[in-house]
Amino acid sequence: MTRRTGFDSVDAAILLAMTASPRATVLALAQRVLLSRNTIQARLTRWDQDELLLSFERRIDPESLGYRLTAFITASVVQRQLDAVAGALRDIPEVLEVHGVSGERDLLIRVVGEDADDLYRVAGSILAIPGVERTSTALVMRQLVAFRMTPLLQIVARRKGR
Numbered sequence: 001m002t003r004r005t006g007f008d009s010v011d012a013a014i015l016l017a018m019t020a021s022p023r024a025t026v027l028a029l030a031q032r033v034l035l036s037r038n039t040i041q042a043r044l045t046r047w048d049q050d051e052l053l054l055s056f057e058r059r060i061d062p063e064s065l066g067y068r069l070t071a072f073i074t075a076s077v078v079q080r081q082l083d084a085v086a087g088a089l090r091d092i093p094e095v096l097e098v099h100g101v102s103g104e105r106d107l108l109i110r111v112v113g114e115d116a117d118d119l120y121r122v123a124g125s126i127l128a129i130p131g132v133e134r135t136s137t138a139l140v141m142r143q144l145v146a147f148r149m150t151p152l153l154q155i156v157a158r159r160k161g162r
């Protein structure tokens with residue numbers, strides 16, 4: 001079982017420094033946050049052991065890969081087939097993320113497509129998954145706030161006096 005101990009204000013300061021300079025060395029991070037190199041390394045090691053950090057996969061704009069359209073698809077699924085549906089969604093390259101949600105629908109699926117026809121194909125492949133009963137697609141017209149963590153890290157860093 002994974003231990004989820006969370007981040008304190010010192011951790012938040014280190015993470016803010018990492019966000020500002022993603023390629024910084026441990027020594028550079030230590031200098032930036034005024035801590036020893038050993039302290040930084042110990043915290044990084046603990047985060048890895050506790051699985052507190054998600055993938056370091058670089059964020060790439062799908063449009064730069066030719067996927068000009070983004071959509072959110074909500075889906076209703078047969079609950080006892082949820083794991084199989086999730087596995088099938090994982091196999092569709094244009095599916096960027098899937099969330100189980102409360103409400104009228106069971107899943108919120110973020111997808112991309114090269115154009116309207118491609119997006120139609122992706123939506124159809126999702127609907128064709130055994131266990132998916134119904135879908136609804138909403139096309140993203142414009143992103144107003146991009147994914148971000150910095151404001152949360154700033155709150156945590158301030159909360160504990162760092």
